[in-house]
Amino acid sequence: MLRRMVEINSFTGNRGGVNQLGRLTAACFADLGFTSEFVPSTNPAWGDHLVLTRPGRSPRSVAMVSHLDTVFPPEEEVRNGFRWQLEGDRIYGPGTHDIKGGTVMMWLIVSALQELSPTAFNEISWRLFWNSSEETLSHDFGDVCRSHFDHGTLAALVFESEGRLGDERLMVVARKGRATWRVTAAGRGAHAGAKHSHGANAIVQISHTIQRVAALTDPTRQLTFNVGTVSGGTVLNRVPHEALAEGEFRAFTPEAYAHGKAALLALAGPGEVRSPVDGYACDVKVEILSETRPWPRNPDTDRLLAVWRRAGDQLGIAVDAEERGGLSDGNLLWDAVPTLDGLGPWGDNGHCSERSSDGSKLPEYVDVASFVPKAALNLVAIAELIEQADVGP
Ligand SMILES: [Zn+2]
Structure with missing residues (x-):
């Protein structure tokens, strides 16, 4: 799935490519019972935002957020020979870590939850969002998400890449x-x-x-x-x-x-x-x-962080928080519903496509070994979130 996504050029300015990736993404989630809605961007040069929904039995919902676009024009990918390349534990390629790996993480979570905990899965309404033009900070995507949120929305979970400090997984709790x-x-x-x-x-x-x-x-x-x-x-x-x-x-x-x-x-x-x-x-x-306004540290986000920390304790994974200088769609959402970011896999060199023979320049890659432990962490945390909501008022 990740390879098919990476092999579609989805540079923000490549409207056709972004829309092609949107259709592929919708197809990947269709078997899990998600229906798709394509929402045109306010800027006609960009592709359509994608919203996938799966109504549950209760009014409670969980939102997940990713984006379709990358920063790499097709010419640049060709010029630098930048394409899908598996080397050891790394997959190099455009969008592997920012953010197609995050999209695959979303799929891992919902498909695992459906299989392992079908009652919880069917109880919750799932609302999945992909920004067509995150790399240009298009604010209209925030409005698309917010119009699908309501009082029952437990969280907006953003699947930008995870931070690392030694063995610690860093969740993003604030952004400039x-x-x-x-x-x-x-x-x-x-x-x-x-x-x-x-x-x-x-x-x-x-x-x-x-x-x-x-x-x-x-x-x-x-x-x-x-x-x-x-x-x-x-x-x-x-x-x-x-x-x-x-x-x-x-x-x-x-x-x-x-x-x-x-x-x-x-x-x-x-x-x-x-x-x-x-x-x-x-x-x-x-x-x-x-x-783009700040996403400051706030109690709602910290409450989600506490859930992820407890999930980490159960699984023996050290979880900590990071306040990140870069923007994400979290900046547009945190004051509408509790928001946590950094749920994606780990990787490095985001936004880089060059490679030098001496290894001093390396392009973007995702760490294959980071997918399953992070999916388990996210799964346990989301299961607790759903359970908390059940006993709540
Ligand atoms: Zn980016």
């Missing part, structure tokens, strides 16, 4: 929020020979401004700013009239996020670079381009 931004310095152009002093140099201004942006990084708040690109000017004999920089910032808590956003926006206004002739100042503009 992220905003992207652009700062633009508007100066005044001038002939660099004849009227140099008439100019207000926008590149010199942006160089001051980006130093200030970088200095907003605050380790005590776990707030990071990254200046990602910078550009400006046109030709060499002209004092440049415009320069701009773009980047992002990230934080775990809504408070730190709000602090970072306010501090960034406060950099707007007249700059210090001026024309000596009349004092004409560069103008600095700050724009927020996109925002």
Whole structure:
């Protein structure tokens, strides 16, 4: 199943490939009694989100979340010879670990539960979701999931890859929020020979401004700013009239996020670079381009973590928590229903496709041996979740 999924290129921009993978995924779960719904993305360039449901006897439901897309365009896979390759305990290939291995993990869990605990399996309504465009942070997928949640939804379980610290399996319990931004310095152009002093140099201004942006990084708040690109000017004999920089910032808590956003926006206004002739100042503009809010540590997620820890105790698997800097669909869901992430298998080098002969560059792979123990851990934990709900109010 994993191989068939990996062999379909499902780069976010490859709409046909993403939809093909959606159909294959629906077919894989059809034997377990799931019916499929394909929901168009708000962006017509992306493929359809996939929702698979299996109604149970009770109003209680469990949601599982994965995504269809990968970051690898077909040309890149060909150029780097990046394809399904089994070597020892590793399977290299696009999406093996981010996140087709997670999709197969979902299948392992529901099929095992159906076989081992059919009563619990039939009691629960199962709602499985695949984002067609997770790698571009399409927020409409969050709305698709949330519209299928209700008071009976016990948890949203996200199957991004597991973290590891030695032998410990790390569940993801928080993720940073992220905003992207652009700062633009508007100066005044001038002939660099004849009227140099008439100019207000926008590149010199942006160089001051980006130093200030970088200095907003605050380790005590776990707030990071990254200046990602910078550009400006046109030709060499002209004092440049415009320069701009773009980047992002990230934080775990809504408070730190709000602090970072306010501090960034406060950099707007007249700059210090001026024309000596009349004092004409560069103008600095700050724009927020996109925002994904943080998923902070919270009691609902911690309650799920406790269930997974107990399952680990039963099975002799050490389980701990991780607060991860990268985003996932968990950011869109945690305040709707209790959310836990990192339920997928273990692997490494996500988003990498290159391989060098000396082994210093290795592409994405999933660890084959991590599937079954992690499936057992997830299975025992989900069984407890269902059982808890039975005795609850
Ligand atoms: Zn990814």
